[in-house]
Amino acid sequence: MNIFLFKLTVWGALAYTAVLESIRRKDLWVAAILAVVMIGAASVIGHFGVRGLEMFLKDVTLTVVNILSVILAVLFAARQMPEEISRRTIYPLLARPVTRFDLIFGKFLGALTLSTISLLTFTVIGWGALLYFGLGVGAIFWQYLLLRFFSLAIICALTIALSLFLTPQATATMALLLAIGSSTFSTAVTMLHGSVGSAVRKGLEVAYFTLPQLDLFDLSKKVSYGWKPISGTTVLLLLIYAVVHSAIFLMVGAIRFRRQAL
Amino acid sequence: MRMFVVVLPLLITGGLLLNHRLAQIVKPDLAAPVGMTKAQQTKLEEVAAASLFGQFRSNMADFLWMKVDKYLHSGVDLRGLTEEEKRHQQTQRIGHAGDESEKGHRQHATETTIVLAKENDWRGVLGDIERDVKPYLDMRNHSHRDPKEALPLFRLMTWSNPHFIPGYAVGAMMIAHQEKAFDEAIRFIREGEINNPESIEIQSTFSYLYMRASYFNGKDNYAEAVRHAERGIHIARARDPETLIADEREAWQECVRRRVIGYREMKQPYKARQAALEGLTDFPEDVTCRKYLESVGEPLPKGTSGVTLLKTQNGTD
Amino acid sequence: MSGCYAPDGTDAVSPANSGRLSEFFMTTGMRSQTATALSLDNLNVSYSTGPMKPKRRVVEDLSLEVQAGEVVGFLGPNGAGKSSTIKAVMGFLTPDSGTIRVFDEPAGTPAANSKIGYLPEVALYYPFLTPMETLWLYGKLQRLGGKALRDESYRLLNLVGLGGKEKQPLRTFSKGMQQRLGIAQALLGNPDLLVLDEVTSGVDPIGRRHLREILADVRSGGTTIFLSSHELDEVAQLCDRVILIHGGRKQDERPVDDRFRQGIGSALENYFITTIQQAEEQYAKENNP
Numbered sequence: 001m002n003i004f005l006f007k008l009t010v011w012g013a014l015a016y017t018a019v020l021e022s023i024r025r026k027d028l029w030v031a032a033i034l035a036v037v038m039i040g041a042a043s044v045i046g047h048f049g050v051r052g053l054e055m056f057l058k059d060v061t062l063t064v065v066n067i068l069s070v071i072l073a074v075l076f077a078a079r080q081m082p083e084e085i086s087r088r089t090i091y092p093l094l095a096r097p098v099t100r101f102d103l104i105f106g107k108f109l110g111a112l113t114l115s116t117i118s119l120l121t122f123t124v125i126g127w128g129a130l131l132y133f134g135l136g137v138g139a140i141f142w143q144y145l146l147l148r149f150f151s152l153a154i155i156c157a158l159t160i161a162l163s164l165f166l167t168p169q170a171t172a173t174m175a176l177l178l179a180i181g182s183s184t185f186s187t188a189v190t191m192l193h194g195s196v197g198s199a200v201r202k203g204l205e206v207a208y209f210t211l212p213q214l215d216l217f218d219l220s221k222k223v224s225y226g227w228k229p230i231s232g233t234t235v236l237l238l239l240i241y242a243v244v245h246s247a248i249f250l251m252v253g254a255i256r257f258r259r260q261a262l
Numbered sequence: 263m264r265m266f267v268v269v270l271p272l273l274i275t276g277g278l279l280l281n282h283r284l285a286q287i288v289k290p291d292l293a294a295p296v297g298m299t300k301a302q303q304t305k306l307e308e309v310a311a312a313s314l315f316g317q318f319r320s321n322m323a324d325f326l327w328m329k330v331d332k333y334l335h336s337g338v339d340l341r342g343l344t345e346e347e348k349r350h351q352q353t354q355r356i357g358h359a360g361d362e363s364e365k366g367h368r369q370h371a372t373e374t375t376i377v378l379a380k381e382n383d384w385r386g387v388l389g390d391i392e393r394d395v396k397p398y399l400d401m402r403n404h405s406h407r408d409p410k411e412a413l414p415l416f417r418l419m420t421w422s423n424p425h426f427i428p429g430y431a432v433g434a435m436m437i438a439h440q441e442k443a444f445d446e447a448i449r450f451i452r453e454g455e456i457n458n459p460e461s462i463e464i465q466s467t468f469s470y471l472y473m474r475a476s477y478f479n480g481k482d483n484y485a486e487a488v489r490h491a492e493r494g495i496h497i498a499r500a501r502d503p504e505t506l507i508a509d510e511r512e513a514w515q516e517c518v519r520r521r522v523i524g525y526r527e528m529k530q531p532y533k534a535r536q537a538a539l540e541g542l543t544d545f546p547e548d549v550t551c552r553k554y555l556e557s558v559g560e561p562l563p564k565g566t567s568g569v570t571l572l573k574t575q576n577g578t579d
Numbered sequence: 580m581s582g583c584y585a586p587d588g589t590d591a592v593s594p595a596n597s598g599r600l601s602e603f604f605m606t607t608g609m610r611s612q613t614a615t616a617l618s619l620d621n622l623n624v625s626y627s628t629g630p631m632k633p634k635r636r637v638v639e640d641l642s643l644e645v646q647a648g649e650v651v652g653f654l655g656p657n658g659a660g661k662s663s664t665i666k667a668v669m670g671f672l673t674p675d676s677g678t679i680r681v682f683d684e685p686a687g688t689p690a691a692n693s694k695i696g697y698l699p700e701v702a703l704y705y706p707f708l709t710p711m712e713t714l715w716l717y718g719k720l721q722r723l724g725g726k727a728l729r730d731e732s733y734r735l736l737n738l739v740g741l742g743g744k745e746k747q748p749l750r751t752f753s754k755g756m757q758q759r760l761g762i763a764q765a766l767l768g769n770p771d772l773l774v775l776d777e778v779t780s781g782v783d784p785i786g787r788r789h790l791r792e793i794l795a796d797v798r799s800g801g802t803t804i805f806l807s808s809h810e811l812d813e814v815a816q817l818c819d820r821v822i823l824i825h826g827g828r829k830q831d832e833r834p835v836d837d838r839f840r841q842g843i844g845s846a847l848e849n850y851f852i853t854t855i856q857q858a859e860e861q862y863a864k865e866n867n868p
Contacts, residue, residue: 006722013719017708024707024748053414055333088702092764095669095697096720097689147395186392190378190385191341205384213388221397225337234394237387261626262671 010098014106018080019113028118031072035064035122040129054135055224061126062220066148067180068122073115073152074175077159080107081257082168090262101254104160108250111156119148140229144219147235150242151217155179157246158212161253164260182214212245323423326415330432333415334406337397339376375399409436420454428509430454431467444475462506465494466513469520476527488524491517499544519550526554535560615683616772616803617645617668622677624663624827634675637663639827641677645805647771650798652818652835653807656855660827661807662700665776668805669697681772693721696770698761700777706750710736710760713749714767721768735763740789754781762790766797773797775806779813791816815847823851825858 022028081104084090093103123145130137159175166174189208193201217238219230332339377398383389392398416433419426430451438447448471454464468490472483494517498506506514518541525534535558538551542562545551555562624638638660645651655661666672668679670687679686682694704713714732718724723731736745739759749757758781765773778794779787791813798804798817808814814821815835822832831854838846 009722009724010720013716017705017712017716020712021705021707053418055337055411056329056415059329087705088699089704091669091671091699091702092697092704092717092761093720094671095692095695096717097693097722098720099689187341187376190376193384194382208385209388216388216391216395219395221337222395225333225397227337227397230394234391237391238395241391259673261673262666 011106015109018110031118035125058224065122069119072118073155076114077111077156078171115152147217157249161249164253323419323426326419330412333412340373424457463513466516484524491521616647620678623675650804652814652821655824694771696765698765698775711745739763772803811847830858
């Protein structure tokens, strides 16, 4: 068997198992119920005059989709590695002819697949609610979904890397802070940049370019306010940005895990 | 998995049906339920959980209030300038291209966009990406979306917090700007008056609406405008001046001015003169009162120079 | 693992229809030709006990060899360093110094692991998966697949007494049943070397006898077995040789002869206790002269 094909098989098998287990655990049910409740509540408000509230409804719906998909991505990814270690199922896995990086990458793919399934579930529910009120979302919506997928890849990679350094609880807290606080961080940096000394300014620049700017992947506001689709070049640049950041996080995790005593 | 595929659509359908039923119950029109009475509020605030809910309703109103501004700017996020930005004039300032004489539009000369303008951006390609991904416009010369799109938000914010006076005041003004919506605006502000009987701002808004209708729609509503202005002045004078917030003080002054103008338009010069003199006791520098007194040849109170004031202060109504 | 492949790298014939396990191992066996299955040379392993704290040494200058086809019992009291040694063999721990080789491959590498079947001391297998899905996952990680993997999974589950429970979620399994699944996963792919840590832990007496029979079959197929256990009866009956460690150091090693096998382990038990007591006395002398 070709080595690359074998690697694909290994990663695929690990990812498939993670997804299967999560579905059996009914994790996605929680997600679906949450989305129905929250988007349903927002759409009740819509009856006060949907015509005028079109933007508000879209805004609330996509905000719910954004927040829930990030939370679930973090929760899915945060437990992948620690659970393998605490249940000791990591031993039979690593006793096979696979590397530790294979395990990390397979788990990353599993968490990303689960997060994407959740994202699509939320989207279908949200879209259904909007359609119910006769509200369309336009072509930019597909770009929104694609960019969400890119950002979930970064979040999963970041969380898996953190889970190899921190306890599961600390991982979830830290990853959620980084993921949800990204927008605030970005705004704060751009505001502070002009009003601080040169040393601090350099520090802010380093932090801005090092930390993943997940806010760049959020097209929800443009969807809500009816803007036109963004350029293909931007989508391509964001794909590169997501791949580079995910790869860096997975590498950092792999370096840490490579010599970790189990 | 099979369960997921079968039950999820059922769950969605159930949710939508429930939603439909709820919508029938809550009667979706502008005649929203009247807010709680004082007695009801007191009773509710004695229950711990109710005070939490009350706080939520208040925060919801604030949240929606902020959303209105964003809606009017097509989702473009604005922020105030930092002290550094105020000192250096490089940052993009917000300016208007549209007719800003309309009430209800916030003036934002000391604001800028959260997303940096290209000429001030140090982030290179990441800045370009952000300007493409986020709602961003060159706001130095911008206009607003049709405010009627934001009207349901005012309905929601006053429904969630019936004591949110800016919601009633600005919402009523925005409704009034719609064609033939005067009666609707009056209904809305009246609801605000029932929920907030001691509000100076609501009386001021009443007087504005009646005066506007008289001016633009040819209705003779000056008497009503004056009545509400006087009511506003009465409420303000009954209060300890130290407890008045800036918005209330401004509303009080608006009432003083409209009282003068109302009497003038009703051809009651004596009462207009009296109103202006009374107004100057509360607001010695008020331009409208001074201007009126000058126009009728009445000497200004001692110790001020009306001409200078007229040139430097904007006393439009 | 290597035994499951034809030299050209294609999947080997499914063992599903073969009779006894030993026949399967002998007929399909492409056992590694190297005489030494496992060698440890001056192995030192220590654990960090916390930041800024000194490391605690758990294995000290341990050297041993296991020849291909041999069954070796790795004995010692609790905390002797058995599990740490086994973890180092599997690559789960990085030794401070020393070398470990599995059929001449450095331990912990995919090449070495491809020859090993490993049973951890305690493992809670995926509670929401079934035994078949669990074996499917492990099979995929060792290049097995398709009908061959399915057939072998069924056969191994039957072999360890889990026939009929192939599609039952593992969260409903007892500890003993999980251990049987552990044996099945270790045997998956017909490994050259079986490394078993506390093989009968949590298994009832009937199950223990059953597992002993399975291991006897595996042994007769030529598979090398390196097992740690506190069950001296099973060690006496299964092993060709025992290695005793205490305090991370090898204390003794000797063949299991008929004397040990008679009396159902009591002779081995005496030997175990005497050797450990001597080691402790020696240790006390060294530390309190």
